[in-house]
Amino acid sequence: MSTTSTISKKLAVSDPDQISENYAKKKKMTVPLFTGRKGGDPLVCLTAYTAHVARLVDEQADMILVGDSLGMVIHGMPNTLGVTMEHMIMHGQAVMRGAEKALVVVDMPFGSFEESPEVAFRNASRIIKETGCTAVKLEGGAEMAGTIEYLSTRGIPVMAHIGLMPQQMNTAGGFKAVREQDQFDAVVSDAKAVEAAGAFSVVVEGVAVRLANEVTNAVSIPTIGIGASVECDGQILVFEDMVGLFPRVPTFVKRYGNMEDMMRDAITRYSEEVRKRAFPTDEHTYKAKESS
Structure with missing residues (x-):
C-alpha cells in the first residue's frame, strides 16, 4: 500500500484516490515558489517533530517548521529556552525522513545566533548540512537584520520572526501579545x-x-501569521496544539481534533484488557510450528 493511501485511511479521508492524485500533482516547494505566493493563495504551514507526523503534514502543507516549541510539546520544558542545537538537528533529521514536498524550515534555538553573524552562520550551516532542510528561522527584527543579511548572502535562506518572540520571554516578562498601538510602528x-x-518570509x-x-x-515577502490576522499570506500552528495533544491552549489556537481524549481512551481500554487477561487473544499471538 502506498504512503499516501495509508495516510488517507488514517485521516479518514472520504476520497483517498483524490487525495493521492492531488498529492502527486503537488510540486516540491522551494524558497522562490514560497516567496512567489505573496498575495496569492494562502500558505499552509504546520510544525512537525517526527517522521510520521511529517508524512501526514506533508500531504497538505506548503511549509513544515521544526520549531523550538518542541521543547515544550515534546520534551516537557516550561519554555523554549532550554532547547539545544542537538535537539533541533535530531528532530530536523526525523522530519526530513518524512517530508517529501513541503519546504522544511528549522528553528535556530536560543543562544545559537545572537552572538555574531559568524556564529549564526556556523550554526545555521550545521543545521542545513546535518538535516538536509532548506532554510532556518530565527527570532528578531531590526536588531538581527545584519545577521539575516550575512546568512542570506552566503546561501542560507532565512525566515524571520517578529512580534511576540518566545525566546525573549525573560526580557518581555512572559509571553505577551503586541496590542498597544504605540508598539505598532516598531513591529x-x-x-x-x-x-x-x-x-x-516572516512569521x-x-x-x-x-x-x-x-x-x-x-x-x-509572505507574512505567516500565528495569533495574527486572516489577511496574512499564510498561517501556522503547532501541530500538537491543533490536534489537541497539548493541555495549554493559547487564545489563537483552534483545535481541529482531540487526540488526547482518543489516546486516553485507547490506553484505558488496553489497561482494562490486560488486567482481565483479555489481551492478547489468539489473533494477536504466534502459533507453534513443528520442527522440520
Missing part, C-alpha cells in the same frame, strides 16, 4: 528591516489584527 519597522536584509506572532494587516501590506 512594522522590524518587518521592513528583515525584508531589506534578505529574509524570504508574525501574537499581534493585534490591525498590526498584522499593516505588516502584511508593508512588505513584499
Whole structure:
C-alpha cells in the first residue's frame, strides 16, 4: 500500500484516490515558489517533530517548521529556552525522513545566533548540512537584520520572526501579545528591516489584527501569521496544539481534533484488557510450528 493511501485511511479521508492524485500533482516547494505566493493563495504551514507526523503534514502543507516549541510539546520544558542545537538537528533529521514536498524550515534555538553573524552562520550551516532542510528561522527584527543579511548572502535562506518572540520571554516578562498601538510602528519597522536584509518570509506572532494587516501590506515577502490576522499570506500552528495533544491552549489556537481524549481512551481500554487477561487473544499471538 502506498504512503499516501495509508495516510488517507488514517485521516479518514472520504476520497483517498483524490487525495493521492492531488498529492502527486503537488510540486516540491522551494524558497522562490514560497516567496512567489505573496498575495496569492494562502500558505499552509504546520510544525512537525517526527517522521510520521511529517508524512501526514506533508500531504497538505506548503511549509513544515521544526520549531523550538518542541521543547515544550515534546520534551516537557516550561519554555523554549532550554532547547539545544542537538535537539533541533535530531528532530530536523526525523522530519526530513518524512517530508517529501513541503519546504522544511528549522528553528535556530536560543543562544545559537545572537552572538555574531559568524556564529549564526556556523550554526545555521550545521543545521542545513546535518538535516538536509532548506532554510532556518530565527527570532528578531531590526536588531538581527545584519545577521539575516550575512546568512542570506552566503546561501542560507532565512525566515524571520517578529512580534511576540518566545525566546525573549525573560526580557518581555512572559509571553505577551503586541496590542498597544504605540508598539505598532516598531513591529512594522522590524518587518521592513528583515525584508531589506534578505529574509524570504516572516512569521508574525501574537499581534493585534490591525498590526498584522499593516505588516502584511508593508512588505513584499509572505507574512505567516500565528495569533495574527486572516489577511496574512499564510498561517501556522503547532501541530500538537491543533490536534489537541497539548493541555495549554493559547487564545489563537483552534483545535481541529482531540487526540488526547482518543489516546486516553485507547490506553484505558488496553489497561482494562490486560488486567482481565483479555489481551492478547489468539489473533494477536504466534502459533507453534513443528520442527522440520
